[in-house]
Amino acid sequence: MNQNGQHSELVDEYIASFPADVQLKLQRLRQIIGEAAPLAEEKISYKMPTYAQHGNLVHFAAYTKHIGFYPAPSGILAFKEQLSRFKGAKGSVQFPLDQPLPENLIREIVEFRVKENVERSQK
Template sequence: MSESTSFDVLVDKYISQFPSDVQVKLQSLRQIISNSAPNAVEKISYKMPTYAEHGNLVHFAAYSKHIGFYPGASGIEAFKEELSRYKGAKGSVQFPLDQPLPEELIRRIVEFRVRANVEKSREKKRKK
C-alpha cells in the first residue's frame, strides 16, 4: 500500500465516523480541495484531514454544529470580507452544518494557499 493510499484510508475513516449528512458535506469539501490543489498530498495531521503542497495548505474537521476549515491566517486575511458572515478566528472559519458550503469561496481560498506556498518555496530556494 502506498503512502497516499494509506492516508486516503485514514481520511475515509475520519469522514465515516460522522452522520451521513455530514459525511456528504465532508466528501464535498474533500473533493473541492482535491480539485483545487491536484498536487497536494492528503494526510492526517492534528487528528484531522490535511492537505500539503510545499507545506500545509488547509485542514478541516467536523463538529456538532459546524465544519471547521483551517486555511491559516493568510487564507483568512485574504478573504476576510467574504468570510465575515461566518464565525472564525485568525486561521480558521466555521461553516454551519445547516447551511450549504460556500464551494466557490473554498475553491478560491485553496487556490490562494497553493499560490502562496509555491511562492514561499521559491523564495526559500532563492535565498539558498
C-alpha cells in the same frame, strides 16, 4: 490525495465516523480541495484531514454544528470580507452544517494557499 494519487484511508475513516448528512458535506469539501489542489498530499495531521503542498495548505474538521476550515491566518485575512458572514478566528472559519458550503469561496481560498506555498518554496 496521498503521494500515490490516492485518497488517504485515514481520511476515509475520519469522514466515515460522522452521520451520513455530515459525511456528504465532508466528501464534497474533500472533492473541492482535491480539485483546487490536485498535487496536494492528503493526510491526517492534528487529528484532522490535512492537505499539504510545500507545507500545509488547509485542514478541516467536523463538529456538532459546523465544519471548521483552517486555511492558515493568511487564507483568512485574504478573504476576510467574503468570510465575514461566518464565525471564525485568526486562522479558522466555521461553516454551519445547516447551510450549504460556500464552494466557490472554499475553492478560491485553497487556490490562494497553493499559490502562496509554491511562491514561498521558490524563494
